[in-house]
Amino acid sequence: xxxxxxxxxxxxxxxxxxxxxxxxxxxxxxxxxxxxxxxxxxxxxxxxxxxxxxxxxxxxxxxxxxxxxxxxxxxxxxxxxxxxxxxxxxxxxxxxxxxxxxxxxxxxxxxxxxxxxxxxxxxxxxxxxxxxxxxxxxxxxxxxxxxxxxxxxxxxxxxxxxxxxxxxxxxxxxxxxxxxxxxxxxxxxxxxxxxxxxxxxxxxxxxxxxxxxxxxxxxxxxxxxxxxxxxxxxxxxxxxxxxxxxxxxxxxxxxx
Amino acid sequence: xxxxxxxxxxxxxxxxxxxxxxxxxxxxxxxxxxxxxxxxxxxxxxxxxxxxxxxxxxxxxxxxxxxxxxxxxxxxxxxxxxxxxxxxxxxxxxxxxxxxxxxxxxxxxxxxxxxxxxxxxxxxxxxxxxxxxxxxxxxxxxxxxxxxxxxxxxxxxxxxxxxxxxxxxxxxxxxxxxxxxxxxxxxxxxxxxxxxxxxxxxxxxxxxxxxxxxxxxxxxxxxxxxxxxxxxxxxxxxxxxxxxxxxxxxxxxxxxxxxxxxxxxxxxxxxxxxxxxxxxxxxxxxxxx
Numbered sequence: 001x002x003x004x005x006x007x008x009x010x011x012x013x014x015x016x017x018x019x020x021x022x023x024x025x026x027x028x029x030x031x032x033x034x035x036x037x038x039x040x041x042x043x044x045x046x047x048x049x050x051x052x053x054x055x056x057x058x059x060x061x062x063x064x065x066x067x068x069x070x071x072x073x074x075x076x077x078x079x080x081x082x083x084x085x086x087x088x089x090x091x092x093x094x095x096x097x098x099x100x101x102x103x104x105x106x107x108x109x110x111x112x113x114x115x116x117x118x119x120x121x122x123x124x125x126x127x128x129x130x131x132x133x134x135x136x137x138x139x140x141x142x143x144x145x146x147x148x149x150x151x152x153x154x155x156x157x158x159x160x161x162x163x164x165x166x167x168x169x170x171x172x173x174x175x176x177x178x179x180x181x182x183x184x185x186x187x188x189x190x191x192x193x194x195x196x197x198x199x200x201x202x203x204x205x206x207x208x209x210x211x212x213x214x215x216x217x218x219x220x221x222x223x224x225x226x227x228x229x230x231x232x233x234x235x236x237x238x239x240x241x242x243x244x245x246x247x248x249x250x251x252x253x254x255x256x
Numbered sequence: 257x258x259x260x261x262x263x264x265x266x267x268x269x270x271x272x273x274x275x276x277x278x279x280x281x282x283x284x285x286x287x288x289x290x291x292x293x294x295x296x297x298x299x300x301x302x303x304x305x306x307x308x309x310x311x312x313x314x315x316x317x318x319x320x321x322x323x324x325x326x327x328x329x330x331x332x333x334x335x336x337x338x339x340x341x342x343x344x345x346x347x348x349x350x351x352x353x354x355x356x357x358x359x360x361x362x363x364x365x366x367x368x369x370x371x372x373x374x375x376x377x378x379x380x381x382x383x384x385x386x387x388x389x390x391x392x393x394x395x396x397x398x399x400x401x402x403x404x405x406x407x408x409x410x411x412x413x414x415x416x417x418x419x420x421x422x423x424x425x426x427x428x429x430x431x432x433x434x435x436x437x438x439x440x441x442x443x444x445x446x447x448x449x450x451x452x453x454x455x456x457x458x459x460x461x462x463x464x465x466x467x468x469x470x471x472x473x474x475x476x477x478x479x480x481x482x483x484x485x486x487x488x489x490x491x492x493x494x495x496x497x498x499x500x501x502x503x504x505x506x507x508x509x510x511x512x513x514x515x516x517x518x519x520x521x522x523x524x525x526x527x528x529x530x531x532x533x534x535x536x537x538x539x540x541x542x543x544x545x
Binding site: 047048049050052134135194196197200234240241242 | 448449450468471472474475478479480484486487490491
């Protein structure tokens, strides 16, 4: 037995011991998650929200016109993949093109944005929420959100699907603009909200709404995003789909 | 651009709908004493509806109708089946109903229990009945509350024992896989949740567990209407109709096709005005059936 072999054996035992311990501890749980993942779009799913998403086309852009020129837009995006990719190791890579246009319809800036998404099973196994379409076969991989800046300000955006990994059927997006406020308007807009809305908006703040300073109210009001719908005729210029979000049922933990 | 022929047809249809609405929906200011129902009276009304849904031309209909406090007015020539309404001078709040019989009908009962208070819902129900081959439609005949012009009032959606509840139960018996739609109107300014105040529609089956058929309909409306069609309790916790008398009666009888739709004022106005939008709306009402 050479010294090199002995060293390798010791290294192997050193690594395999914690791996075995972790496997014993978390293996069954992870197995259960993954076994249930394929059925994550059916069965006793508890639906927590429904959203309208717009499917991007590789050949024809979908147009979104803002209520006024913006210097920032938000895109919430997720790829829809074939069923065979439900447990794709390493996930998928996909992309879309965002053309930002001025009031004359001239392209100010063009961004090709590529993103990586975990496979549907990983999303189901590692998170508390997952997304799916009802009555459609494709599965939803990991969701992402992208902030796209524009200088000068853009009046509209054209989004197009870019070539993506095999098995990525489509890319679905929601587009948002920030609510347009100037100076004192943001604070006024916050104060005009009813008590419940103010409480919801200030939820992440340490203090209740009536103790917020003007600057804090200003920031909260400005950080509200408003959805922007596509232009044109549904079915001809864009395809709208309803995306569902499910949440895992709370486990019965028995008597405490 | 619609053609001239199409425009003429549309105008004729609108005129018919207006005429139907005028015949069906007399002014609520004429309402008198509100009828109170017991189980026997509701059974009499239900027996009447059962007969009309089976055979609207059946003999003895007038007598059955009189026994239940209604007048039966055949409107077969207009393709509207039979109109059951209380005598104009009575106006005791029994409701007004149109029921068709025969084959090829759409298994849909479209109702507006708060017409007058919920603006445009009465006309919208009449238009949908007229333009589709819906089997039945129903409306209130007395105002919902005494803030209206009439001193008498009845909220049909809260009446466990009433001809209106008997009407939906009869429909359920005839069309066990059908759908009963109640059209209502809401004011976004009166809603507590921002999502609800900005919604185009709020849809519910009166429970916290919307079935797949309801979600099919909601998905259809969500991609049709200019703003969100929320589902109770997924998108909002408001206007769930959990106390709705007809929804409860139908559920107790094992029927899962009850749908309560709250529509925003601008959407109601658009639907009454826009025939194409209304046609697609009516198609959505049958999604999942």
